[in-house]
Amino acid sequence: MGSLTVGSILAVITLNMDQVSGGAPIFFARDEEERERMARYLGRILDAMVHDLENGTYIVVRH
Amino acid sequence: MFDLPHHIIVILAGILAGTFTRYTLLRVDYRQYPGYPHAYLAHLFLGFIASALGSVAVPAILKPDYAAVTFLALAAQQFREIRSIERLTLESLEQTELVKRGLDYIEGIARTFEARNYLAMGTAFFTSMAAQFFGLAWTGAVAVAAVLFSYHFMEGAVVGDICEVVPAGFYFERTVLMVDKIGMMEVGLKEAREKMLKDGLAVKIIPKDANAKATIHDLGQRNAMVFTASVMIGVKKDIDTPEYTPLARKNNDTGEVGLFIVPVEKDIEQLIAAVRLTPVLESASSKPLKSGPGLRAVKKRR
Numbered sequence: 001m002g003s004l005t006v007g008s009i010l011a012v013i014t015l016n017m018d019q020v021s022g023g024a025p026i027f028f029a030r031d032e033e034e035r036e037r038m039a040r041y042l043g044r045i046l047d048a049m050v051h052d053l054e055n056g057t058y059i060v061v062r063h
Numbered sequence: 064m065f066d067l068p069h070h071i072i073v074i075l076a077g078i079l080a081g082t083f084t085r086y087t088l089l090r091v092d093y094r095q096y097p098g099y100p101h102a103y104l105a106h107l108f109l110g111f112i113a114s115a116l117g118s119v120a121v122p123a124i125l126k127p128d129y130a131a132v133t134f135l136a137l138a139a140q141q142f143r144e145i146r147s148i149e150r151l152t153l154e155s156l157e158q159t160e161l162v163k164r165g166l167d168y169i170e171g172i173a174r175t176f177e178a179r180n181y182l183a184m185g186t187a188f189f190t191s192m193a194a195q196f197f198g199l200a201w202t203g204a205v206a207v208a209a210v211l212f213s214y215h216f217m218e219g220a221v222v223g224d225i226c227e228v229v230p231a232g233f234y235f236e237r238t239v240l241m242v243d244k245i246g247m248m249e250v251g252l253k254e255a256r257e258k259m260l261k262d263g264l265a266v267k268i269i270p271k272d273a274n275a276k277a278t279i280h281d282l283g284q285r286n287a288m289v290f291t292a293s294v295m296i297g298v299k300k301d302i303d304t305p306e307y308t309p310l311a312r313k314n315n316d317t318g319e320v321g322l323f324i325v326p327v328e329k330d331i332e333q334l335i336a337a338v339r340l341t342p343v344l345e346s347a348s349s350k351p352l353k354s355g356p357g358l359r360a361v362k363k364r365r
Contacts, residue, residue, distance in 0.1 A: 040252055049305040050251035052238045058251050063305060 006062055010046045013039045015056040024059075069195075070122040076194040077121065080206035081114020081187030082107070084213045088179045106176065109145060113138065113180040117187030121195050135184075142180045149173040161300055162293040162309060167283020171344045175217065182213040220348070222268070222288060223339030225275035230331050231267035233323060235260070242321030243267050245314045255306040259325055262299065264334050268311075268320040274350045276318040281347035285311035288322060288341045295337035297327025 009024045013035050020026050027042070029035035039058040043050040048062040067075075089106055116138045123131035150173040157163055164172075186209040193205035222228070231243045235256055240247040242265040250256050268288070270276040278284055289309045300307035309324035322338060 036253060040254065043252065043305075044303040047303045047305070050255075051249050052251035054238065063308075 009059050009061055010048050011042050011060040013042065013058040013060070019055065019057060073121055073191045073194040074115070074118045076202050076206070077118020077187035077191030078111065078114045080190035080209060081117055081183040082111045083206075084186040084210050085110025085113070085179060085183040087210060087214055088182065088217060109142075109180060110183045113142065113184040114187035117184035118191035120188055121191040125195065138184065139181075142177050145180060146173045146177040149176045161302070162290055162298055163286065164290050165283050165286030167281070167344050167346045168287040168290060170346055171287075171342070174345065179213075179217060182217065186210060186213055219345075220343040221339060222279070222284075222341045222343060225271055225343065226279060227269040227271065228335045228338045229267050229269065230335070231265045231321060233260075233263060233265040233321075240323060242312075242323050243319075245312055245319070245321035247310050247312050247321060247323050250306055252306065255304075258299075259306070259323075262329065263323060263325050264296075264329060264331055265321060265323045266331070266334055266338055268322060268338060270318055270320075272352065274352050277349045277351050278343060278347050279320050280313055280318070281344070281349070284341075284344050284347035285313075285320060285322075287344055287347075288320075288338050289324070291341040292322065292324055292334055292337040293326075296324070296330060296333050299325045299327060 011025050011027060012020050013027045013029055014020050015029055015032070015035055017028055027038055029038055035058060039050045039060065042048075042060050046060055046062065048060045051059050051061055053059060085107060089103060089110075116135060120132055120135060123129075150169055153164065153169040153172060154166075157169065186206070189209050190202060190206045194202040233240065233242045233247075235241070235250070236246075238251060238256070239249050240256075240259065245267075250259065268279055270279055279288075289311050293309050298307060298309055300309070307325040309322070311320050311322040313320045324334065326334065
């Protein structure tokens with residue numbers, strides 16, 4: 001757990017491709033179920049917390 | 064008594080009383096700090112050295128060998144070392160701790176370890192003094208008084224003294240976890256939200272006055288409460304599930320603090336007891352009511 005990554009967005013999982021771009025790795029999900037599953041896996045893999053921005057986008061953040 | 068020279072009896076009496084003081088205070092520690100056998104032995108022995116120093120001071124002064132008394136200053140230096148050793152140990156353990164103690168708590172523990180050696184030294188000094196000038200009965204009386212004094216002096220306040228701790232309801236406002244209207248954190252995963260609703264526990268910590276409010280708003284103090292709670296009832300958090308991290312957040316307007324935890328042992332009584340028993344950290348404890356400007360500000364508000 002490097003302190004470099006604390007507080008940064010590690011991944012973005014979204015249903016709306018036109019809403020996101022840039023920095024963090026972006027994962028496109030086909031439906032809500034897939035988004036939920038991908039977010040869960042990414043959260044576990046990265047030891048990080050999944051947050052819901054409630055606009056169709058989830059972000060994975062390490063605190 | 065056994066034909067021992069008087070000064071030996073004086074020193075022995077001091078050492079016995081001082082070491083006993085350290086021993087009783089070590090037992091108090093068990094709740095807050097795991098009593099690893101080696102650490103336990105090390106501290107007992109340091110307490111023994113402290114009391115030896117304290118009791119030797121009496122014959123040294125009487126001899127009179129004032130140079131010998133200056134080693135007390137050296138001893139103080141040694142015991143300051145204890146503080147940094149304790150701090151280093153706890154800080155390095157902290158890295159692999161799922162729920163962190165927090166730097167404030169560590170500092171408090173380290174400082175306590177240092178201070179307790181001074182108490183052992185003081186007990187030894189006064190007991191030796193009594194043994195030197197008065198009889199056996201007085202020596203015993205002074206030793207008991209000093210041990211009791213040390214015991215009560217170092218007990219310190221706990222959160223239960225300055226705050227009310229009551230069970231609190233919790234729910235999700237859309238995706239934000241709320242403990243009695245205090246926003247705790249945003250949880251994205253539906254699965255995590257369901258588990259938190261099912262397995263979680265929450266309490267509300269209501270400060271009794273503005274001093275208490277300032278104290279529990281200290282991040283280190285809140286961390287200490289969370290740590291104590293998770294030691295006593297466990298946490299379901301693992302390295303890959305930060306959702307279940309126990310949290311304490313304050314209500315900005317009322318000053319109350321909400322504490323949420325996903326415990327292993329779902330027992331609200333235990334949780335309340337754990338929070339109430341958390342020591343008030345020296346670094347967190349503040350008394351704005353005692354300061355002039357603070358007092359005026361509070362009066363104006365009322």
